[in-house]
Amino acid sequence: MRRRHPLQAGWRRWRGVQRAIRQVVFLTIGTAAMLAGSIGGAALTLDYFRAIGTSWTRLHRDVLTGRVSQWRAPEWMQGSGEPFSPIMLVMFSVLGGVVLSAGLTHWKRWMLIPAWLGLWNVVVFLPLMTHKAVVLFERVCAWVLSAGPVYVPRGSGGDFTGTYDLAAASMYSIAPFAFGMLGGSLARRLSAMNARRRWIKRRRWLRRRRESR
Amino acid sequence: MSDMANERDARAGVTGGGAGVDERVSVLVGDRLCVSCGFNLAGQSVVREPHYRMLIVRCPECATAASLQEYPVLGKWANRWGGVLAAGMILLTLLLALGTAGTIFGMSYAVSRVASKPLTDLIAKEHSAWAKASRETQNSSQMERATAALAVARAEAEAATAAAAAEPGSAELKARADAAALSLSQAEQRITTLQVTIDQQVQWQTYYDTSWVSIDWLAQQDTGDLIGRARAEGSKHLSAAFSLWLLLACIVFALGVLWGVVMLHARARRMALVCVVILAIAAVFAAIQRAGGGVGTTIMGTTQMELTSDVATRMLGVLPLALSAGLAALPLFLGMISGRPLARLYVRLVLPPRLRGPLATLWIADGLLPPSAR
Incomplete structure (x- = not known):
């Protein structure tokens, strides 16, 4: 059995660790970037929807009742780029599907969709949860000090319609995300085929070298 | 093998x-x-x-x-590289400690600034009222003097003009009338200038009187009374300070997770010790910051002024800062404790089984079975 020099063995081990860390880091960054892009696209689209008199939460109702025909872009929006913001949502959702599907090969395919929805909604509901925590803290303070509410934060009434709208947008992102998953699977297959081709080539080269000795 | x-x-x-x-x-x-x-x-x-x-x-x-066969390391370079790597690891740990302590100190300082906002507002209000009253007194006396000078100049000009009109051929009287008219015009100009200056002061006082505090005025104040009154007004910005502290807690928790992974063989007791060391470094940062205090002073006219927020933070002392930094040790310690379990969970989530092997140290360090490759 061929023995490797300890330095070489160490170097190979380090390469293995590096490969693992690289996947952890790049998958995290890639997912975060695609998620941020998708949510950003959904937020821009929400602005557009509000301008034309609808929203993500009302969208399905408008489509079902045929109110879509009444949508009119305001005059100030003529020639602006807002109508194209859904493209951003679609593009980043597709890329998100590609990244997650290609990276999380050990996951069940269908699990990726709830994971995407979960991540999306955690990000979207974070301000709401922080707000609730602050209000709770304030109430606890008031209770400890045996006084009335010491300070009512701005917007404590809870105008979180934007949050709910973006949460609804996550449902619409499923379709492009699933499409991206198909792309990711395809990319993985192509990559595996390529790796196999390279391995066969290397194996032949190794055999030739062994036989020539 | x-x-x-x-x-x-x-x-x-x-x-x-x-x-x-x-x-x-x-x-x-x-x-x-x-x-x-x-x-x-x-x-x-x-x-x-x-x-x-x-x-x-x-x-x-x-x-x-x-x-499996172990090989003796014959060359010297393996040990040398090992030494370099160990030194790099120590350096990394030191930098991480400084970064964590800096984060805790910086964000705790920000929390203390937000927590001292009621006192800052009270000082700004009191100082603004005092500055406005003293300025009005000063301005009205200046205006009174200028108005009196104008009345005198006007009387002199009228008298000189009358005298020159009574004796039209006198060059001396004409020159005196011209000089009196010039004095009158200068007195009128002075009043106009004074009025403009007062208007400008009124415009600027809104900013300066609330942002900057005269040190002379401050010396006359009863600090305890100011703090007591600020407290009586209620913990107006407690929620804002808590929001900021929540952010600090999240960041420090993430740093704690990093610490938990870096200190692979450390157990809870050693982690607690590291927390204490990091807090000590943060305390050193705070001491350096306090020793270099008085940065926010300026001189306006003849008065030395200090930033209101600096004054309020200094009056409240180290308690808000120490409280925030001390409480930050909790999420840091929790992050350290849960660091490796979280890292293991994340590795399981993100890496396919075959790639987990190189990171088996995360399991072995805690005496757990290495992750399966299939």
Whole structure:
């Protein structure tokens, strides 16, 4: 059995660790970037929807009742780029599907969709949860000090319609995300085929070298 | 067979001894075929067989033991590189400690600034009222003097004009009338200038009187009384300070997770010690910041002024800062404790089984079974 020099063995081990860390880091960054892009696209689209008199939460109702025909872009929006913001949502959702599907090969395919929805909604509901925590803290303070509410934060009434709208947008992102998953699977297959081709080539080269000795 | 994921762990296992059947010490990385059945042993656990205490990998298909061999390190470079890596690790840990302490200090300082906002507002209000009153007194006296001077100049001009009109041929009287008219015009100009200056002062006082505090005025104030009144107004910005502290807690927790992974073999007691060391470094930062205080002073006219927020923060002392930093030790410690379990969970989520082997140290460090490769 061929023995490797300890330095070489160490170097190979380090390469293995590096490969693992690289996947952890790049998958995290890639997912975060695609998620941020998708949510950003959904937020821009929400602005557009509000301008034309609808929203993500009302969208399905408008489509079902045929109110879509009444949508009119305001005059100030003529020639602006807002109508194209859904493209951003679609593009980043597709890329998100590609990244997650290609990276999380050990996951069940269908699990990726709830994971995407979960991540999306955690990000979207974070301000709401922080707000609730602050209000709770304030109430606890008031209770400890045996006084009335010491300070009512701005917007404590809870105008979180934007949050709910973006949460609804996550449902619409499923379709492009699933499409991206198909792309990711395809990319993985192509990559595996390529790796196999390279391995066969290397194996032949190794055999030739062994036989020539 | 030298492709162990963690040869160091294996070596430690050799010296450590210990009884037990098939003590697992590492995981095999790389493709190795079983000599008996040809099964790929990649991902199998490296175990210490109980009889001779030798390190082996057992084939899961035919149970044939494949031996592992340790090689003596003959060259000097392995030790040298080891030294360099150890020094790099120490440097990294030091930088991480400084970064964590800096984060805790910086954000706690921001929390203390927000917490001192009621006092800042009260000082700004009191100082603004005082500055406005004293300025009005000063301005009205200046205006009174200027108005009196204008009345005198006007009377003199009228008298000189009348005298020059009574004696039209007198060049001396005409010159006196011209001089009086010039004085009158200058007095009128002075009033106009004074009015403009007062208007400008009124415009600026809104900003300066609330943002900057006269040190002379401050010396006359009863600090305890100011703090008491600010407290009586209620903890107006407690929620804002808590929001900021929540952010600090989240960041510090994330840093704690990083610490938990960096200190692979540390247990809770050593982690608590590291928390104390980090808090001590943050305290040093705070001491340096306090020693270099008085940066926010300026001189306006003849008065030395200090930033209101600096004054309020200084009056409240170190308590808000110390409280925020002290409480930040909790999420830091929690992050350290949960660091490796969270890292293991994340590795399981993100990496396919075959890639987990190189990170088996995360499991072995806590005495757990290395992750399976399949």
